[in-house]
Amino acid sequence: MDIKHEEVTQTESSLLASFPDYLGAQQLVDRMSDDGFPVESVRIIGDGVRTVEQVTGRLTRGRAALAGAASGAWFGVFIGLLFGLFTTGTAWVWFVLISLVVGAFWGAVFGFVAHWSTRGRRDFASVMTLQAKRYEVHVDRARAAEAAKYVL
Known part of the structure; x- marks a missing residue:
């Protein structure tokens, strides 16, 4: 080749x-x-x-959990759609919905625990960019x- x-x-x-x-x-x-x-x-x-970090707001445990739930929900929808490909009828809708809920739940748990584990050392959200x-x-x-x- x-x-x-x-x-x-x-x-x-x-x-x-x-x-x-x-x-x-x-x-x-x-x-x-x-x-x-x-x-x-x-x-x-x-x-x-140089790097420029734009602070976008305060990050609380609740906001960290909410952000985790949102990303977990997207991942859950993706997994649900993958499993839904192998189903017939309307069962695929249930796969997507259940995966969305499970993904959102675990995303919220991991988001909360990840923020809690920092013990307040980084209580803000930001976006980093490169500038010349x-x-x-x-x-x-x-x-x-x-x-x-x-x-x-």
Whole structure:
């Protein structure tokens, strides 16, 4: 069995433009793509990357249990649908409902216990993202002159 691997090669590149946010870099590359420029020779490079944690609210045992119940319910529905594939008639509806209830119950239990076990060391919920100080659009040197018209 012959498996082909596409090899990504690093070529010499030139800085085309620099932006304070990702949206600006994305819009430039999108404009180049829309115009038919071979965007395979373009890279967006985030410089000065840092993590940013946005606190979304206080996390109590009740909220932890509720979040666990929600994720457990989704998992239960998934399992119920899988088992429901092998049933006939309306029995699959019961598989889904029972799996949803069982999943929600155990999700709530695990969510509550997981939060309780931290003993108040992390009583908040958050979302973590990566951000860069600036985003640079680079293009292969062979295409730099052709790409320069997009930043005028």
